[in-house]
Amino acid sequence: xxxxxxxxxxxxxxxxxxxxxxxxxxxxxxxxxxxxxxxxxxxxxxxxxxxxxxxxxxxxxxxxxxxxxxxxxxxxxxxxxxxxxxxxxxxxxxxxxxxxxxxxxxxxxxxxxxxxxxxxxxxxxxxxxxxxxxxxxxxxxxxxxxxxxxxxxxxxxxxxxxxxxxxxxxxxxxxxxxxxxxxxxxxxxxxxxxxxxxxxxxxxxxxxxxxxxxxxxxxxxxxxxxxxxxxxxxxxxxxxxxxxxx
Amino acid sequence: xxxxxxxxxxxxxxxxxxxxxxxxxxxxxxxxxxxxxxxxxxxxxxxxxxxxxxxxxxxxxxxxxxxxxxxxxxxxxxxxxxxxxxxxxxxxxxxxxxxxxxxxxxxxxxxxxxxxxxxxxxxxxxxxxxxxxxxxxxxxxxxxxxxxxxxxxxxxxxxxxxxxxxxxxxxxxxxxxxxxxxxxxxxxxxxxxxxxxxxxxxxxxxxxxxxxxxxxxxxxxxxxxxxxxxxxxxxxxxxxxxxxxxxxxxxxxxxxxxxxxxxxxxxxxxxxxxxxxxxxxxxxxxxxxxxxxxxxxxxxxxxxxxxxxxxxxxxxxxxxxxxxxxxxxxxxxxxxxxxxxxxxxxxxxxxxxxxxxxxxxxxxxxxxxxxxxxxxxxxxxxxxxxxxxxxxxxxxxxxxxxxxxxxxxxxxxxxxxxxxxxxxxxxxxxxxxxxxxxxxxxxxxxxxxxxxxxxxxxxxxxxxxxxxxxxxxxxxxxxxxxxxxxxxxxxxxxxxxxxxxxxxxxxxxxxxxxxxxxx
Numbered sequence: 001x002x003x004x005x006x007x008x009x010x011x012x013x014x015x016x017x018x019x020x021x022x023x024x025x026x027x028x029x030x031x032x033x034x035x036x037x038x039x040x041x042x043x044x045x046x047x048x049x050x051x052x053x054x055x056x057x058x059x060x061x062x063x064x065x066x067x068x069x070x071x072x073x074x075x076x077x078x079x080x081x082x083x084x085x086x087x088x089x090x091x092x093x094x095x096x097x098x099x100x101x102x103x104x105x106x107x108x109x110x111x112x113x114x115x116x117x118x119x120x121x122x123x124x125x126x127x128x129x130x131x132x133x134x135x136x137x138x139x140x141x142x143x144x145x146x147x148x149x150x151x152x153x154x155x156x157x158x159x160x161x162x163x164x165x166x167x168x169x170x171x172x173x174x175x176x177x178x179x180x181x182x183x184x185x186x187x188x189x190x191x192x193x194x195x196x197x198x199x200x201x202x203x204x205x206x207x208x209x210x211x212x213x214x215x216x217x218x219x220x221x222x223x224x225x226x227x228x229x230x231x232x233x234x235x236x237x238x239x240x241x242x243x244x245x246x
Numbered sequence: 247x248x249x250x251x252x253x254x255x256x257x258x259x260x261x262x263x264x265x266x267x268x269x270x271x272x273x274x275x276x277x278x279x280x281x282x283x284x285x286x287x288x289x290x291x292x293x294x295x296x297x298x299x300x301x302x303x304x305x306x307x308x309x310x311x312x313x314x315x316x317x318x319x320x321x322x323x324x325x326x327x328x329x330x331x332x333x334x335x336x337x338x339x340x341x342x343x344x345x346x347x348x349x350x351x352x353x354x355x356x357x358x359x360x361x362x363x364x365x366x367x368x369x370x371x372x373x374x375x376x377x378x379x380x381x382x383x384x385x386x387x388x389x390x391x392x393x394x395x396x397x398x399x400x401x402x403x404x405x406x407x408x409x410x411x412x413x414x415x416x417x418x419x420x421x422x423x424x425x426x427x428x429x430x431x432x433x434x435x436x437x438x439x440x441x442x443x444x445x446x447x448x449x450x451x452x453x454x455x456x457x458x459x460x461x462x463x464x465x466x467x468x469x470x471x472x473x474x475x476x477x478x479x480x481x482x483x484x485x486x487x488x489x490x491x492x493x494x495x496x497x498x499x500x501x502x503x504x505x506x507x508x509x510x511x512x513x514x515x516x517x518x519x520x521x522x523x524x525x526x527x528x529x530x531x532x533x534x535x536x537x538x539x540x541x542x543x544x545x546x547x548x549x550x551x552x553x554x555x556x557x558x559x560x561x562x563x564x565x566x567x568x569x570x571x572x573x574x575x576x577x578x579x580x581x582x583x584x585x586x587x588x589x590x591x592x593x594x595x596x597x598x599x600x601x602x603x604x605x606x607x608x609x610x611x612x613x614x615x616x617x618x619x620x621x622x623x624x625x626x627x628x629x630x631x632x633x634x635x636x637x638x639x640x641x642x643x644x645x646x647x648x649x650x651x652x653x654x655x656x657x658x659x660x661x662x663x664x665x666x667x668x669x670x671x672x673x674x675x676x677x678x679x680x681x682x683x684x685x686x687x688x689x690x691x692x693x694x695x696x697x698x699x700x701x702x703x704x705x706x707x708x709x710x711x712x713x714x715x716x717x718x719x720x721x722x723x724x725x726x727x728x729x730x731x732x733x734x735x736x737x738x739x740x741x742x743x744x745x746x747x748x749x750x751x752x753x754x755x756x757x758x759x760x761x762x763x764x765x
Contacts, residue, residue, distance in 0.1 A: 049375035053412070071412025074376045079411055216374075 001112040002243045004119050005137035010153040011124040013143040014176040016043040017209050018235075019121035022141075024218035025236035027078035031116035034070065036108075037083035038090070039123040045082035048073045049216050052082035058093055059086075064107040075221075079115075091127040101164065104132035126156060134166050139243040143176035143203070146188035158197070172242050174199040174235060199242070201235035203228070250411065251317060253433035254424060256403035262367060262382050265405060268423030269369065273377070273416065278366040284388070286359045287439050290352035291488060291497065292455050298348050301435050304356075312341050315436045330355050330493055351549065353494040358442035359390045360401060369416060377413040378420065381406045387442050401441045404433040453484055455500045457507065460670045467623040468609055468616030471515055474667050475604050478504045478511075483597070489538075490585055495545040498584075502538055505531060510663040514627050518616040523603065530596045537587040543703070544577040546696075557732040558725060565725030568718045569707070624668035625764040631661045632760055639748045648698060651744065655691035662688060672763050680759055683751055690740060690747040697737035704730050 006019040016039065023035035037044035045051060056069040061084070070079050094103050108118060122133055134140060142157060144150045154173050161171055175193070179185050192198060203209070208219050208228040215222035220229040266275060286304040289295045295302055295312075303311040310325040321344065326335040330353045336342035345354075362385045369378040385401040405424075409417035421431075443449070459477055461470045481504035488497025509531045516524060547554075551570055558566055587593055609616075615623075635657050642650050662684055669677050708726045711719045 049373040050412075051373070069412070072410040 001108075001115050002117050002139070003108060003137045004117065004239060004243055005122055005133045005140045006120065006143070007122040007130070007133055007137075007140050007157070008142045008144070008150075008153060009124055009126040009130065009156060010150055013124075013145050013150060014203065014209070015039075015124070015143055016047070016121050017212060018141070018143050018176070018203070018232075019119050020044055020047045020212065021218045021220065021229075021232035022236045022239060023078060023080075023117075023119045024075060024220055025233050026117045026119065026240070027073075027075055028220070029236070029240075030077065032077050032114065033117045033119065034079045034081060034111060034115045035073075035119045035121065036081045037121050038087060038129075039121055040083055040085050040088040040090075041123075042083040042085075044121040045080060047212055047216055047218070048080050050080050050082050052084050056082070057084045057086045058090060061087070061090075062093055062097065062103070062107065064110055066107070066111065083121075087123070090123075091125070091129050094128050094132060099128060101128070101131040101135045104129075104136035108136060126160065130157075130160060131164060134161055134164055134170070137170065138246045139239065140171050141199075141239055142171070142173040144173045144198075145177045146175050146182075146185040148184075148188070151188060151192060167246075168197065170246055171197055172199055172239065173197055174238075175202045177205045178202050179205045199235065199238045201231065201238050203231050203235065206231075250409035250417070252407045252409075252417075252421065252431045253317070254405040254407075254429045254431055255433045255437070256382075256405055256429070258400075258403060259384060260382070260403065260405075262365060265382070265424065265427070265429075266369070266420060268419065268426070270419065272372050273369050276368045276370055278368070280363060280365050282361055282363050284359065284361050285385075286390075287357045287442070288354035289357055290349045291355055291485075291493075292352065292453055292500075294349045294352060295354075299436075300348060301439060302345070302354055303435070310336070310341060312344060313435060315434055317434065332494060351494060352496050355493065356390055357448070358439065358446055359388050360385045360438065360442060361388050361398070362386075369420075371413075371416075377410050377416045379408045379410070385438050387445050399445050401438050401445070404438075405429075406433075453481075455481075455496070455503070457481075457666050458669075459667070461620055461668065463621035463671050464619050466617045467515065467620040468518055468612040470620035470624075470668075471511060471518065471616075472604060472608050474511055475508060475608070478508045479597075479601060479604060482508075486588060490588060492581060495542075495549060498538060498542055498545065502535070502542055505535055505538070506659075507663050507666075509535065510660050511667060514660070514664065515616075515623070518612050518623075519608075520611050520613060523607075523611065527600060527603070530600065534593070534596075538584060540580040541577060541584050544573055544580060547573055547700075547703075548577065554729060558728045562721075562725040562728045565718070565721035565723070566729075569722045569725055572722070620668070621671045624664065624671055628661065628664050628668070628764045629760075631657065631664060632764070635661060636752060639752070642744065642748070644745075648694075651691060651694055651741075652698075655688070655695050658684060658688050658691055676759050676763055680756065680763070683753075683756055687747055687751040690744055693740045694737060694744070697733050697740060701730050701733050701737070704733070 004022070006015045006022070008015055019035060019037075023033050027033040035044055035048070042052070050071050050073065053069055053071075060066070060069060066081055070081050072079050094100075097103060111118060120133065120137065123129070140157070140161075142154050144154050158168065158171060161168060175185075175189055175198070178189070189202070193200075204227070206226070206228045208223040208226045211222065212219060219226060219232060223229055262275065262277065269275065283305050288302040288304055299315040301311075301313050301315065303313070304325070305311060308324050308327050309322065311320065311322045313320045321341045323336070323339055323341045325331065325337075325341070328335060332351065332353050333342065333345035333349045334351075336345055362383055365382040367380055367382070368376045369380075371377050383404045383406065385404070387399040387401055389398075407417065407420065424430075457477070459474055461473065482501050485497040485501040485504070488494065489501060509528070512519070512524065512528060512531070519527075548570065554566060554570075555563065635654065638650065638654050638657065642654065662681070665677065665681055665684065669681075704726045708723050708730075711723050711726075716722075
């Protein structure tokens, strides 16, 4: 099972849209896929119209007792583990358990026989949870809006990876919400786009992606022929190729 | 069965709304379009898929589904647009591999054709999320080419439910409601096939290439022989259409095995059959063996194509390809001759006479020895055959000519047939041990013979080439030379293993078993 985390310490960069669309494309390519919504806002679950079971909370999650709380999406090969509001304190809880950076790895170990791909939709912060994500994932994919702040937050992640002695090959970024009419976007893409850590696929700032909240479906379902659907499919192919090398 | 996948037998046409009448208000049903598809069930002539609890369905013209009876294993792929495809016609995917491993070189023949009207539906919750899906189906048997005159026959209805992970409560609620209506899960695709076969008057498992017959130890040998002959006769008859249509190579193979068994049994009861009948039928059966031989011989080479390819280096492959193209052309010609012979008045008249004799005359015209109990005759025949194998076998040493091994092979084959004919008269476990042991010896002798025959045939082909001034003759001759060298080395290897194999056959344990069973 390949664990692919969609992570950024910065909010509003398109993490959930990426996790939702990539998990759909992964399942579509025949891989048994689980999307794990770790963001207490539960947006990934919202897009797939899935609510968490009443009995699910942070406690079960930390025990690694995930199987009874996984729910099937409307799509073949794709399941979802919804988030719970109590996930907002996941950091504190991890700290209470000894502060190890390897807790998430243990929690997900029980899923490895059932799924080919586990995609994590991570909350935006840089805490002990981020360290756990870096340790557990085979690939950490970071959406980066071509702005200075977004680049800085990716640099922060690289620093954290170095501190934890995590191989930089585990990190990959791509430009998200790109608006080619903005000079700053084109300048930043020109400056950083060729770096090894950056994937070639870009996701433009598109109305179809925004409308996911209305249709509550991946773009490949609500707008199957759209450029957004094509862009995510290409991004998935690139992510998967990177992921299998790690 | 997967607990999320349930299938119910429905007594007849039922409205979906009435089936799901207990659905709580917060859910609603979304009905999809009604679809009608034609489904053809396929299996090999000897039911290889069915024997492994597998079903192959062709939906429409080229969509194939391979599933097990329980329904938890399911593959769906696009396949060849052929009425009776061979496993090798499928692409190298999971289905092709599975079909090759189960059906081998046998073609998939249509067993029955149905149309299925499906009404798919989904149960949605208040978030418009699918929490259960299913289909309401109605199947009808429709005529294929053979049964043109039959009107469509209803094979009943079914309801399939597919639960969604994490939404078990709704599935439980629906199944409870169905139970209150007297419905229980129990539908399977195999059930529809069975209903269709019953309607068509076909039995599942009506043919097996394995010989099996239950005899009464006290019944007379002529009565036992009659039963065996009749079963073999039916085996030959059942395979005729497949040879004529050239569906796959195993029809001819099975036909010839039944023929050889018939000849072997006839030869083993010479004292029972009236000499004139014996001579007449032995001659007739021999002739059939002769005219069915060439196509089978060519089939053996054509089936071994991959093995041959692996024996030669790249440089000789072109010659080998040309050689096989030549064989394929030759087979086409020989098949024409074979068809002609099988459709000839002479063959048909012989088969009628043989059938008439088996059904009406064999009992009344047999000699006095035919009244002996079959177990006594069987024991004696097996003892005699075994003794001659042991006597011949021990005399074979490293310097013995090949012909001695060929003679021993024929004797071993005759013993094998005897053991198969009379298997039911002796304890099963002990017979299994002996047959297994004999099979090992036969494999060694069979391999030796095959390698010998192949070298001879290839050599003859090579010589014939030398006489022709064909532009590709040199390439083909080079490939054949390579093959002959390889086969010769292999034959030496097999020959060296003979003594050891024979010794294993004549162990003290086996001797004791033979004495115990056939004394």
